[in-house]
Amino acid sequence: MSLSVTRGLDMAVAGSWQPPRPCEDYRAEWELCRSARHILHHYYVHGEQPDCRQWLRDLASCREWEESRSPEAQRSLCESEQTRVQAAQKHSLVWTLRQRPPADWNLPLPQERDK
Amino acid sequence: MKHSGCTVNKGRHFSCEDCEGNVSGGFDASTSQIVLCQNNIRDQAHMSRVVTHELIHAFDHCRAHVHWFTDVRHLACSEIRAASLSGDCSLVNEIFRLHFGLKQHHQTCVRDRAVLSILAVRNISREEAQKAVDDVFESCFNDREPFGRIPHTKIYAQYAHRDFQNRHRYYSNI
Numbered sequence: 001m002s003l004s005v006t007r008g009l010d011m012a013v014a015g016s017w018q019p020p021r022p023c024e025d026y027r028a029e030w031e032l033c034r035s036a037r038h039i040l041h042h043y044y045v046h047g048e049q050p051d052c053r054q055w056l057r058d059l060a061s062c063r064e065w066e067e068s069r070s071p072e073a074q075r076s077l078c079e080s081e082q083t084r085v086q087a088a089q090k091h092s093l094v095w096t097l098r099q100r101p102p103a104d105w106n107l108p109l110p111q112e113r114d115k
Numbered sequence: 116m117k118h119s120g121c122t123v124n125k126g127r128h129f130s131c132e133d134c135e136g137n138v139s140g141g142f143d144a145s146t147s148q149i150v151l152c153q154n155n156i157r158d159q160a161h162m163s164r165v166v167t168h169e170l171i172h173a174f175d176h177c178r179a180h181v182h183w184f185t186d187v188r189h190l191a192c193s194e195i196r197a198a199s200l201s202g203d204c205s206l207v208n209e210i211f212r213l214h215f216g217l218k219q220h221h222q223t224c225v226r227d228r229a230v231l232s233i234l235a236v237r238n239i240s241r242e243e244a245q246k247a248v249d250d251v252f253e254s255c256f257n258d259r260e261p262f263g264r265i266p267h268t269k270i271y272a273q274y275a276h277r278d279f280q281n282r283h284r285y286y287s288n289i
Contacts, residue, residue, distance in 0.1 A: 020288040041267045044206050047219030081289040091254040094192040095179040101120030105147045
């Protein structure tokens with residue numbers, strides 16, 4: 001069992017876990033996903049139709065958890081969102097991320113400094 | 116930008132200037148300033164798109180060590196993201212340019228415009244620019260930060276902002 005799932009179960013036992021998104025957000029994403037507008041945008045970007053089924057599964061899990069605090073619903077939601085995060089991060093970055101923002105972001109412009 | 120530690124001050128980080136050629140704007144990493152070409156920006160919609168495009172460069176500069184002047188792959192990466200995420204390559208804008216294509220045309224537009232943007236600021240060959248874009252495309256096209264998605268229209272942008280506001284709940288419950 002993954003660390004994040006055990007942590008989630010601990011949070012559920014402690015009563016502090018909640019779905020990562022409000023259930024209405026899952027509904028909104030599902031409705032956007034299956035809209036004609038999004039189907040067109042998705043085809044324009046990816047050359048294929050979008051697969052919206054996971055949003056509907058997540059909506060069902062969210063509602064099930066709200067009604068019955070089902071551990072299976074919680075597990076399903078966590079796995080689904082972890083898959084989304086991993087998919088977004090699967091490509092290694094071209095550059096190195098900063099630890100701090102650029103030191104000169106707010107420094108006066110050269111013409112200001114010379115005054 | 117504020118969350119990344121680079122709060123934007125209009126007076127400090129934007130400059131309206133007359134520009135040569137038909138360039139619409141630029142991000143000067145040496146001064147942390149966005150230049151808006153007042154003689155080439157046509158209308159509000161164009162302005163919004165240029166500001167978004169340049170803010171994506173500023174965002175990349177803020178969050179990462181982007182070697183703007185010494186690694187053309189880094190420049191290519193930011194141009195791919197800016198072309199993809201700013202609306203530059205929307206279906207409507209491409210039609211206005213008389214570039215007709217639908218299936219996966221967004222990616223074609225992003226590649227082409229990234230090359231053009233590189234050539235506008237670097238004295239290199241088209242082949243070198245194209246190679247840099249091709250080398251980094253997979254990684255950079257799929258980097259949708261800070262939106263998490265391509266903000267095609269206002270509703271996508273609203274959802275992206277909603278997700279940003281919900282980020283603490285999200286990451287503490289997955």
